[in-house]
Amino acid sequence: MLQVPTLAEMKSAGTQPDVLFWVGCAGSFDDRAKKITKAFALLLEKAGIKFAVLGTEESCTGDPAKRAGNEFLFQMQAFGNIQVMNNYGVKNIVTTCPHCFNTLKNEYPELGGNYVVKHHSEYLQELLNSGKLSIQGGAFKGKKITFHDPCYLGRANGVYEAPRALIEKLDSELVELKRSRAKGLCCGAGGAQMFKEAEKGNKEINVERSEEALAANPDIIAAGCPFCNTMLTDGVKHFEKEDKVKVYDLAELVAKAEDLI
């Protein structure tokens, strides 16, 4: 069975992990996102990385509260999380959620939380480059894969290449969307929109984006964010294309190529 130690367990065993895997709320509770979490944990295990999670000591980073204007709640969350992580002496963090990634990386330092934070696409790329992971077999050979840039990974933090490098390593064909990289269109979930109905308009944002993604005629739409994943999955369903086009996270793609899932 998959071994996922918590920081508390490691501390009582007198050791420290190389990296903290910040799972995030979606990764912990959302049924779809939990599969991403598991896929990434399996990859970490396969690469022989000494990692740990916070488990029940993890709490929301405060990202949606902050974007919804509730700065007070955000800072309370940040304060708590920073205290926990600093007590454990956390130095490196990797996360599968670009929203957690952005908040931990850009908003925590000023509040006393200074860590090296990486998105799992960057982390996986490093593992592949250093040879700790190597993709074998051609599960995706010849498949057309398109990548949807998550706003909080791309525009917000300038990470455009790592996800694409992963897809190219899969021996598949990467097709770019019309609006990609810095011009990528939001999936509609950011800024706490995930948790509310959209304002009155003539279209849902995820439908607009999924329409564009389907127009590229891919076999797989790759996402790097659990929220984008949900929005795009719903969008593909809207067009009744869920049998033909699958939405997968980058971690799932690599884990599949490794025959881990």
Next chain:
Amino acid sequence: MIEQILFFCVLCLAIFFFAKSLRFIIRNIKLGKDLNLSDQKSTRFKTMLKVAFGQTKMAARPVPFILHFLVYAGFLIINLEVLEIIIDGLFGTHRVFSFMGGFYDFLIGSFEILALLVLVSCVVFLIRRNVLRIKRFFGREMTAWPKADANYILIIEIVLMAAFLKMNAADYLLQNMGAEHYVKAGSFPVSKYLFAPFFEGFSQSNLILIERAGWWFHILGILAFLNYLPFSKHFHIMLAFPNTYYSNLNAKGGLTNMASVKKEVELMMDPSADPFAAPAPDPDAPPTRFGAKDVTDLDWRQLMNAYTCTECGRCTSECPANITGKKLSPRAIMMATRDRLDEAGKCLDKNGEINDGKSLLNDYITEEELWACTSCNACTEACPVNIDPLSIIIDLRRYLVLEESKAPNELNMMSTNIENNGAPWQFSQQDRLKWKSE
């Protein structure tokens, strides 16, 4: 001599009124909250050179980029000619820089070519707006005045360039006639062919009249245009430079951490903190708000952003909310901020305080717009002069939530969940590791 005195008076008046408008705008920007941006001077300077001077962000759309670059280059370079015109006007000289000889011919020649390119570009711009009716020039916030403003600017530029070429054409003919005062100087590769043929056979006195009329029209036009700028979206030609200098240099994804909230949270979380140690609040100090309700709650950079906006609509055309028919338009946020600031400034001048009972929120920007934003940063990425509508949206949301508890109900539920169980959904924190064994 009378002409010189008249010119001196006009010049002084133009500068006086322009300075007055400028003072009004600078004072208004300073109504914003303090923000220390004196750091990273060399990075800031480089950003300004790249984004404002080099117009790198315009390149995303090649057609307007090229046309705009021609107008921009023309504007910058032809201004050298304005310097000569002002000196000639003050001292009664004619083409005072002509002593440069061959180089002067080259200069005037290139001014003429640029003037023609500016003229053609402006005509194409007019066609894009009024005939092709490109979508981003329309929209809810593009009411009669913003549309007229855009057309006025283009027409004024066309007329100014035409006056410049007409003046040169008459001058060229006068020089060929050997008219007194009209020294042979400059080359006229455009006006020679485009305007001079119309004046062929005119008497010397008529040509002098045409040349003088062109000269006066050109300089009066420029001075009038200078005074139009502060009332127009065209003011971006000045503010683009400081605005990019003071750009946000951090990762776009990071929002500011409110210092006022940080203080409160620290006091609350620190068991050893003495709640009475904080200095007693000054009873005369104006009440400070969490977040922004009116323009004076924003910082000066956000207010400068508002005066810099030239309403090009790149932000709105890339905004996912706007694309899908929501009311939110980042351009409207910037225009509303500028219009409210202008109104508040006038009220302050009249009454000594901003007491018109209006505010940016509600009177200018609705809650519906604010809650439609996905904070995706498409608008800040698209803006050619690094304006940040998102920070204003977030500050207004902060006011709604922290001061008035007026978030949409679903967001209140989300906040309650985060408070109670550390996740935006109703799941127990104790179940965070369940995925491992599922």
